[in-house]
Amino acid sequence: MPIPTERGSRPFAPARDHVCRGYRGRGGFVAHAQEFLAEGLAAGERVLYVAPGDEAALTGQLRADERCDEGLERGAVQVASVDEAYPTGAVVDPAGQVELYAAATSEALAAGFTGLRVAADATSLVRTPAQVDAFARYEHLVDHYMAGHPMSAMCGYDVAELGGGVVAQLACMHPTAHEGGAPFHLHGHARGGSAAALEGDLDLESRELWPLALERAGLREEGGTIAIDAAGLDFVDHRSLVALAAYAERHATTVVLRTKLSTPARLVELLDLPGIRVEQAA
Known part of the structure; x- marks a missing residue:
């Protein structure tokens, strides 16, 4: 059923994206x-374009698309220069950055939009x-926020400038990635009760990336365990399970791996890996 906004009635987006x-x-x-x-505009969302360059140039890039041009005319489109917002070499505050987007999402809802959609080139x-x-x-932190709030985002990274290895470190923290992706995704769009x-x-390709992603995710413990919804896991080798056991030991916790695979339980038993409990995913 279409949801009315002050801009008219549009169908709500079928899913939130990151x-x-x-x-x-x-x-x-x-x-x-x-x-x-444009997909966000069709769903009644406020949209924000963040990229290098001055705001006039960014606005011109969007005006080349008639759907975005129309959104600019009615005030549903905002632009922001990443060059002006962040000095060269700036290191973002992860929690503070999430707070900024949470506030922007609340402002969009208060203005009558159905949510916030952001396209950002974060290469710099x-x-x-x-x-x-x-x-x-x-x-990873903002993905948790998006999982429970009406915000979507597309994060752009220049593979030619940064290299595939750097982009993979970022891609693996998203539910979805295109070009310069990663062999796995550790993200916040999890089913209830999972961190x-x-x-x-x-696999072998993940041997360096996987431990790094685990540490950066800052997985939240609940009731003395960290549960991972691994229903979408297609393959796991012994090296990755050893790395997971090492993570559990460093953080003095037990990791509950909920998966549809049968091999992890057998490997955990054979290798005698403390700190990991394998459960069957629904």
């Missing part, structure tokens, strides 16, 4: 951003190791 978009060439990202934001915010570490933590969701493959 997408990592690796790109090669600025034009490709702009085209994807236009499409992503992840050029140093410290920046990548902080931003990866933020990506995070885990999907994809934990």
